[in-house]
Amino acid sequence: MKTFQSFRLDTANQCLWHGDARADLTPKALDVLRYLVEHAGRLVTPDELLEALWPETHINPEGLRKYIQKIRKVLGDRPHKPEFIETLPRRGYQFVAPVIEEITAKPLDLPTETVKKIVGREPALAELNRSLSQAVRGQRQIVFITGEPGIGKTTLVDEFQRRAAANILSIRIARGQCVEGYGGKEPYYPMLEALGGLCGGPGGESLVQTLAAQAPTWLVQFPALLKPEHRDMLQREILGATRERMLREIGEVLETITSENPLLLVFEDLRWSDHSTVDLISALARRRPPAKLMVIGTYRPVDVIVLEHPLKALKQDLLVHQLCREIALEPLGKAEVAEYLAAESSGASLPDGLASLLYQQSEGNPLFMVAALNHMTERGLITRKKGSWRFRVALKGIDLEVPKSLQQMIEARIDRLSPEEQRVLEVASLRSISSSRFGVASRSAVIDLEPEVFEGVCETLSRRHCILRSAGSEKLADGTVSACYEFVHVLYREVCYRRIAPGRRAKLHKRLGEWGEAHLKRVNEGAG
Secondary structure, eight states: OEEETTEEEETTTTEEEETTEEOOOOHHHHHHHHHHHHTTTSOBOHHHHHHHHOTTSOOOHHHHHHHHHHHHHHHTOOTTSOSSEEEETTTEEEEOSOOEEOOOSOTTOOOGGGOOOOOSOHHHHHHHHHHHHHHHTTOOEEEEEEOSTTSOHHHHHHHHHHHHHHHOTTOEEEEEEOOTTTTTTSTTHHHHHHHHHHHHSTTHHHHHHHHHHHOHHHHTTOGGGSOHHHHHHHHHHTTTOOHHHHHHHHHHHHHHHTTTSOEEEEEEOGGGOOHHHHHHHHHHHHOOSOOOEEEEEEEOHHHHHHTTOHHHHHHHHHHHTTOOEEEEOOOOOHHHHHHHHHHHTTTOOOOTTHHHHHHHHHTTOHHHHHHHHHHHHHTTSEEEETTEEEESSOGGGOOOOOOHHHHHHHHHHHHTSOHHHHHHHHHHTSOOSSOSOEEHHHHHHHTTOOHHHHHHHHHHHHHTSOSEEEEEEEEOTTSOEEEEEEESSHHHHHHHHHTSOHHHHHHHHHHHHHHHHHHHHHHHHHHO
């Protein structure tokens, strides 16, 4: 691990960290950065970079400059006043920031802050453990962990990985992150990242030898692991290599390295995965030879649907043929929210109403729950002293306020919707004293939209975007039946409502009230 200012270059796992966030760099740009960091303090010419990283590949100087520009953008570096990479005109580049070498025991050790008690996920952990037990017996396992944003997919995987490493000393663990934009362009991106981590970890030299013998099309993707003469030989050997050959080679390698010790592969955010990675998961699931292999993939179902990603069809097909499992995470219950609060207060008693309030404001979404708790603490509404939670204001005086971080996340989703969908959400968010749900008949009239069209938009927002959900139907006073919907989270409704300008909000409320009065009047006249 090499650190410079607030960045950490994890050479073993082939990734760059800025604080606790992973920076977006393509593998080739990361190779350029790694080489410059490893030769910090001296001039590196373009010819040296090209020879060291891509000796048999033609990359013009302009292409190399684009990699440098991308690195500078990620680092926040300025060419005219560099803090990291200085350009020496007509000569090359020099990494000028001080570099500190860190020694770590395991490339994939979890940060201490992630090892926390998690609640409500023991059934999911038990199911993952059953899959791992089968994998250890040579029955390959493919598991998809799905759920809405903030439901705790990564937290669950982190905890399972921690337990697996503690219980099975011989297990090897590697993770690959699919990245928006680049993940869809670089074939096999998460698998390459995972392989890079394995090659840089314990037993890495043996894995490199196995790749050289069985998967040269994969080994050639890691020029830093090869000697120049070896690179020349591999380049000649893989001429004309096909996608099918790459799939076959990696399948054979994984079977070889898992013949004795189990391997856990984690692919995160598969909604951004390239199509080659989907083919890879399909091939690994369908191969017949035994392998002590477990593959976990995480993704949000709504994004897979909206993006029309082939992962959806693959998962359905694998489920039909019993070649995979799906663990769909659900929101936490009120009792589990209370359990979380108790764990955070070291078991001290909770003030009455705190768990119910937090559940009401988060509806059991772990990300929303933690954000709401922190937000109420920052607002001075609650406090924790000596491990105990205390209200600083009366419970009735605490209103619902969306934390800024969550507001930005929700607004980003709303901004991606069509103007018509945003109009529907506006009137859907109008508050009703009697219920949190709303009827199609009344709200469609407010914006002069045909009820059938309004209901169709609501169905789209329900099925494709998971912002609304069906809430049954209501029978109006004149005997007609109207479909009803509600927001999947109270915070979505609150954000949509607060986006409406005060003047327009008053106008919409007035029109809704007028519809109610006119509807009631027509019913009374009919009865008379």
